[in-house]
Amino acid sequence: MRFVAMKFRNSKGKKKSESDDEMKDDGYESVSSDEDDVGGGGRGGGEATWQPSIEGFLKYLVDSKLVFSTIERIVDESSDVSYAYFRRTGLERTECILKDLEWFGQQGHEIPEPSIPGVTYANYLEELAEKTPRLFLSHFYNIYFSHIAGGQVIAKKVQLPFVFVIIL
Structure with a gap:
């Protein structure tokens, strides 16, 4: 069930498809490339990390x-x-x-x-x-x-x- 646990991304500049909207409706949120940087020291400087719920x-x-x-x-x-x-x-x-x-x-x-x-x-x-x-x-x-x-x-x-x- 890897697809359930992995993060879905919408890379900058890519157009969202209808399937992305379906995934979001199911509770699978997209993570931007800036948010994907767990350490926070990447090029985007984003501090957001995935949090379990x-x-x-x-x-x-x-x-x-x-x-x-x-x-x-x-x-x-x-x-x-x-x-x-x-x-x-x-x-x-x-x-x-x-x-x-x-x-x-x-x-x-x-x-x-x-x-x-x-x-x-x-x-x-x-x-x-x-x-x-x-x-x-x-x-x-x-x-x-x-x-x-x-x-x-x-x-x-x-x-x-x-x-x-x-x-x-």
């Missing part, structure tokens, strides 16, 4: 749930022999994401509907699974293992401060 995280969770539930349903319901190896692997995420969304709902947060990019990607995965299972499995691999690798990197970064506390 609960609403943005909820949109990410909703789209992730849609994509993972689509993948898991395709793998579980398929009669294709190549999918059998990927059933009940322990990598399934839908139930855990659903619990997270339920918790946020109990805390009073409004759970949004899946975004257009999330729905489009889920539909694309269904289409791939029907027409070319090998390409679908390629997406399956990339989605699950990029999350695993990313999680390991985050875990290492989170553990570092605790290591220093324990050593001191």
Whole structure:
């Protein structure tokens, strides 16, 4: 779900298309090239940086749930022999994401509907699974293992401060 997490830019001088307006309506804001400079020391001198929000995280969770539930349903319901190896692997995420969304709902947060990019990607995965299972499995691999690798990197970064506390 890289497209959900990445920043969308409108470079100076480029005309905005209708698809840019659709993305903005879905809550995906454009970031100018000046704002993209996280350190603030770039040519634009812009100090603005991306700030996480609960609403943005909820949109990410909703789209992730849609994509993972689509993948898991395709793998579980398929009669294709190549999918059998990927059933009940322990990598399934839908139930855990659903619990997270339920918790946020109990805390009073409004759970949004899946975004257009999330729905489009889920539909694309269904289409791939029907027409070319090998390409679908390629997406399956990339989605699950990029999350695993990313999680390991985050875990290492989170553990570092605790290591220093324990050593001191």
